[in-house]
Amino acid sequence: MEAAVANQTYPLWEQHCCLPLQPTASIAGLRRYRRPAGSYLSVNVGYAAQGKAESTAIAENFRSQAGGDIELVTEFGDVDAVRDAGGLALAFDLEDSAPLDGDLSNVAHFYELGVRSLLPTYNRANAAGCGCLDTDDTGLTRYGRDLVREMNSVGMMVDGSHCSTRTGLDLSASTERPMIYSHSNLRRLWDHPRNITDDQARACADSGGVIGINGVGIFLGVNAPEDEEQRLSAMADHIEAAVDLVEVDHVGIGSDYSFDAEDCFAEIASHADSFSAAYTAWGPLQWVPPEDVLTLDRILRDRGFDEASIEAVYGGNLARVAAAVWATRG
């Protein structure tokens, strides 16, 4: 702890970032998150547009490139081993249950490939429940509840980001393990359908879980390309507001950084059914880049956070949830 304070650095736990969803994409850009104290990164391997075969191929491609300073982790104990050596600990996440192809046994298939969290519904209703862009919100379906049970059993974190308000609350009520909002900001600061209500945040915290604050301009309310500094400051605002709302033990970081903006814009254009004007009304999406995420500890210190609180938000809290949820080798 003394050394960490002296270096003003803690290990980072980044709960969600995005490489192109292509079976040929390079993971080299992940090194932008390197940090002397080490980093954990969860990289997306599919959303509503993918099925099992495609997400499997994407995950296999990322796996094939890991090694050296980017190490795939299997269980929680691996994370610190990689980070203590200053490396990047890598695992995956899914945004939507579509890649399960309707078969809950595929939760275990993706767990084996390194997927450690899944959100059931990406923006629009599916077999598992409603999304945050739906006008009718009937919450989690029976299949969605079975999915939560299977994820609890396998050791995959239940994620409420992109889900509707009621689906998110149903997830909190259904899960027997702490849940997360991997990358969700607060509606109390910026009234956007992708942002979560106070009730959702409280229910997540009550499960023992964590809300990962993201760095996406349209979800922060600061999307002008030139407003980079204000965007980072707004990310710190959401962290502060979340700490006020649910206490410091339940706040983390899931920046949602997209390493290839053009690829992301093409994805939104070609899968318009999954999105709405809530994504396009402010012009091309902007993100807080990794280099700025790596300065958040200093900004939180400037705002009066003590060292234990900075360490918790920077990664300690999400690490606690992972330790409680991920399976351990028998």
Ligand SMILES: [Zn+2]
């Ligand atoms: Zn997302």
